[in-house]
Amino acid sequence: MEESNIVVFGVPIGKRFKDISEKLRKTSIYLEVFDIDRKRNLLENIKISDLGDLEIKNLEEIISYTKNIVQKNKIPLLISGDHPTLFSFQAFDEKTKIISFDAHCDLKDEYEDEKIIDLSTWSGNFDSRVNGATWLRRLCEKIDPKNILLLGIRSCDEDELKFIEDNDIHYFTSSKIKEDIKSVKQKVKEFTKNSKLYITLDIDVFDPSIAPAVHHPEPNGIFFNDFQNLLESFKGKLVGLDVCCLNPIQNNEVTEFLVIRSIFEILGLIS
Ligand SMILES: [Mn+2]
Numbered sequence: 042m043e044e045s046n047i048v049v050f051g052v053p054i055g056k057r058f059k060d061i062s063e064k065l066r067k068t069s070i071y072l073e074v075f076d077i078d079r080k081r082n083l084l085e086n087i088k089i090s091d092l093g094d095l096e097i098k099n100l101e102e103i104i105s106y107t108k109n110i111v112q113k114n115k116i117p118l119l120i121s122g123d124h125p126t127l128f129s130f131q132a133f134d135e136k137t138k139i140i141s142f143d144a145h146c147d148l149k150d151e152y153e154d155e156k157i158i159d160l161s162t163w164s165g166n167f168d169s170r171v172n173g174a175t176w177l178r179r180l181c182e183k184i185d186p187k188n189i190l191l192l193g194i195r196s197c198d199e200d201e202l203k204f205i206e207d208n209d210i211h212y213f214t215s216s217k218i219k220e221d222i223k224s225v226k227q228k229v230k231e232f233t234k235n236s237k238l239y240i241t242l243d244i245d246v247f248d249p250s251i252a253p254a255v256h257h258p259e260p261n262g263i264f265f266n267d268f269q270n271l272l273e274s275f276k277g278k279l280v281g282l283d284v285c286c287l288n289p290i291q292n293n294e295v296t297e298f299l300v301i302r303s304i305f306e307i308l309g310l311i312s
Pocket of ligand 1: 143144145243245246257286
């Protein structure tokens with residue numbers, strides 16, 4: 042912990058959390074950290090400590106855990122079944138920008154559906170004001186929406202789009218990213234320049250053909266080279282990240298490998 046600059050911990054929210062944390066930790070051993078194309082070790086200068094999985098009684102505890110790590114000048118990396126971001130992001134100062142890689146906007150005002158995961162699954166209560174489809178809308182009640190950038194969205198309703206436009210939330214759909222990467226990169230560069238950045242990576246941002254192990258496999262997602270391309274244009278300072286929404290499939294570890302490699306790519310921004 043003392044020597045590390047990245048501190049990993051699991052946040053037990055969303056479905057099948059134990060499966061997810063176990064699978065990701067296991068898979069992380071099997072990937073090379075050297076990238077032959079760029080001839081560099083993505084984790085050079087990175088020292089990771091792993092606190093294991095949290096035991097929490099209420100979601101507010103995620104804030105204090107994250108804050109504790111931030112105060113030690115270390116970067117928290119949260120592994121979770123669903124977005125812990127409504128809470129973890131509150132550990133950072135108000136100028137920090139948030140970049141969400143996600144197929145979904147998660148900006149619904151209310152949503153009740155058995156397929157949508159209650160963030161507090163252990164309590165058994167379903168709160169349609171705070172869940173996997175509404176968390177970013179709730180966060181917008183606490184932060185300046187102009188500090189939000191959505192990348193790779195393709196599942197959105199009229200109300201969410203109106204909210205995005207009314208609040209000047211920045212966004213690029215997956216189609217736009219794939220069709221016009223050059224201008225998207227330029228704009229991402231401007232958004233991230235001289236800023237502190239928090240990344241939340243919902244693995245369903247990727248095309249289902251390369252990331253089948255998700256709850257909501259939305260067609261027409263981005264591919265890995267699009268992800269690498271986007272990261273290349275990040276100019277700010279990474280201060281925190283979370284990775285969520287894996288839904289492991291038996292005898293198919295394609296998505297787990299993609300998750301780990303994606304984490305290495307993000308950490309490569311620091312090293
Ligand atoms: Mn999603």
